[in-house]
Amino acid sequence: MFITEKELVVTLKQNYSEICTWNTESEITKLLEEVNLGFGVADIVISKLRASYNSLNEVELNYFDLTIYKIVESSKGVTLDEIKKITRASNQSIKASLEKLILESYINKEDTFYNIKNVYQHQIEETVAIEAKLKNWKRALQQAYRYKWFASLSYVVLDSKNINPAKRNIQEFEKYNVGLATIAKNGSLDVIFKPYSEAPLDIKMQLLLNELLKRSDLAYLERKKDFHIPK
Structure with a gap:
């Protein structure tokens, strides 16, 4: 026992x-x-x-980032105001997630509309x-x-x-x-x-788990990088 x-x-x-x-x-x-x-x-x-x-991508997406991604993915083009109506989040939070998703090439912006650029591959x-x-x-x-x-x-x-x-x-x-x-x-x-x-x-929770797996791998690589065998 x-x-x-x-x-x-x-x-x-x-x-x-x-x-x-x-x-x-x-x-x-x-x-x-x-x-x-x-x-x-x-x-x-x-x-x-x-x-x-x-797991080489070092930028980690959080649940809100993934929520924004799924909103964009499910539409043929969505504006900031439309995302705000759906999420009821602040402009600052939404813009931060959109910028991260653009930086990581998941979405792009054409005029005032956000569209999917590359599908998230979990x-x-x-x-x-x-x-x-x-x-x-x-x-x-x-x-x-x-x-x-x-x-x-x-x-x-x-x-x-x-x-x-x-x-x-x-x-x-x-x-x-x-x-x-x-x-x-x-x-x-x-x-x-x-x-x-x-x-x-x-x-979205499964995608969040995927992000957690990436983070755990990056943490391991950082520990490995800092490990030195004494001569």
């Missing part, structure tokens, strides 16, 4: 492959911890990325979000369901010693299409209910 959830998560990070719908050794796979996109903090988020994955093919708990399956299920806003698959992973109450209520996991699995201290992972993949409830 695990003593803390942190201990459970550490073990799960080394034994999560059975939860994924792809071969994590042959496909590009990224794992993030404590992911907060506004719907609670997911303990682990695992993403399968396209073979063309490239690199995520599949995402599994995990809520890990020692035994509180009801709370875990509530949290895991919220991750479906950005993830195509969502799981609750419990300590194998405390799984029986959740198993007796497996219909709740089936109802909300949230996976259920257990993990033991020796790393043994047992998938009890495997959900089917669904499109995220909010595509």
